[in-house]
Amino acid sequence: MGKTTMADVAKKAGVSKSTVSQFLNERYEYMSPDTRIRIEAAIDELNYQPNYLARSLKQKRTSTVGIIVANIMHQFSTEVSRSVEDYFNKHNMHAIVCNADNDPEKEKKYIEMLRAKQVDGLIIFPTAQNADIYKNMIKEEYPVVFMDRKVPDLQAPTVVSQNIEATYSAIQHFIDNGHERIAIATEPLTISPRIERHEGYKKALHANGIKINPEFQISTSIDKIKKELDRLFQLDAPPTAILAGNDIVFIEVLEFAKEKKLEVGESFALVVFDNIPFAHFVHPPVTTIAQSAYMMGEKAADLLLKQINKEQIDRHEVSFPCELIIRDSSKRLKEK
Structure with a gap:
């Protein structure tokens, strides 16, 4: 047997080819429920496979x-x-x-x-x-x-x-919990979300009268994040809180903390800007900025x-x- 065609479906269902075409393109406005049922049954019985390539050429889509x-x-x-x-x-x-x-x-x-x-x-x-x-x-x-x-x-x-507003809220949360030495870690400032997250960070510090410390602003490649964190924690007054700019930076922060035997939530507070499905399973459960x-x-x-x-x-x-x-x-x- 040859390949089943639209004409075969139309004949089986007792309708025209154009009606079958309308059915396949979900144009049901002037089609009765009985007609739709008959066409669908004919397609199933004949195992008809629409020619999507031909349809796309005809529709230019x-x-x-x-x-x-x-x-x-x-x-x-x-x-x-x-x-x-x-x-x-x-x-x-x-x-x-x-x-x-x-x-x-x-x-x-x-x-x-x-x-x-x-x-x-x-x-x-x-x-x-x-x-x-x-x-x-x-x-x-x-x-x-x-x-x-x-x-x-x-x-x-x-x-x-809304990166600026979200970051501002996270930094304000740190400040409301007694933190002033707050760091931010992101990848290089080459795209708007990272730039805006740094902007929100600085706005929140400025609004609370906290001096912005350039040493607390990390913006580097992923492979250098841990090196920069090590530099931070060797300062005489290291940060007591860190905002990790995304989920990949977050992993680097966790690895750094483990290597240096630092306890997240004890040695420093942490917020992560990203959707992390396992955040509540980590010890301690991680505060996140969840995007929609x-x-x-x-x-x-x-x-x-x-x-x-x-x-x-x-x-x-x-x-x-x-x-x-x-x-x-x-x-x-x-x-x-």
């Missing part, structure tokens, strides 16, 4: 989107990607996830590859170092949404966390689909609040 994450190792990136995939799955679309490793050249290759595959749109955690490519996509009105990171001098749909990752992914997917469907959207930044989840790692400073 592939029903596929691309997600280019900066670093797939971050829990936040994983949660956002899952949310985007869930959203498009509900709309009978597929998502391809690529990991750029914070490498602008790799990011460029992925953008070129996905566009060559004619994906309908892209959600990008940008390295912010491919400005010309970003600008060309916007100029061409190619559907794109930037996630987590702002691109300077670019008006485009962007979904971000799943909702952010849904919003980015919604903005992208609106562009794909040629619907009007406001090309502006959408920011989501974070939640400070207080646990034992950031408790009150003990009297010396």
Whole structure:
């Protein structure tokens, strides 16, 4: 037997090919429930497999989107990607996830590859170092949404966390618990979230009349975090509290503390800026700044689909609040 065609389904169901096509494209407005049942039964009985390639050529759409994450190792990136995939799955679309490793050249290759595959749109955690490519996509009105990171001098749909406000809240929490010697540790200040987290840190200290100590501000590559922490704790007056800028920095802080036999929550208080699913299992349970990752992914997917469907959207930044989840790692400073 040859491959089952749409005409075979139409004949079996007693309807026209165009009615079967409308069913496959979920255009049910003028279709009776009985017709839908008969078409669905015919598809099941004949084991009909729609020709998605032919459909995409006809519709000039592939029903596929691309997600280019900066670093797939971050829990936040994983949660956002899952949310985007869930959203498009509900709309009978597929998502391809690529990991750029914070490498602008790799990011460029992925953008070129996905566009060559004619994906309908892209959600990008940008390295912010491919400005010309970003600008060309916007100029061409190619559907794109930037996630987590702002691109300077670019008006485009962007979904971000309220990094400054969230960091301010965490530092204020430290101060309210008696801490004044507060350090912050992030990767290099090359992207907007890290820059904003340092800004929130300094704003909170300034608002509370605490002098900003440049020695307490770490912004270096992951492989040098522990070296910088060692420098901090050799100071005559080391920090009594640390804000770890993301989940990967957090792991370095934990490793440093273990190597130096320091007790988190005792030797120093700790808050982590990131979504860490095991934070309440660590001893002591870790205070975190939780981002609205799943909702952010849904919003980015919604903005992208609106562009794909040629619907009007406001090309502006959408920011989501974070939640400070207080646990034992950031408790009150003990009297010396």
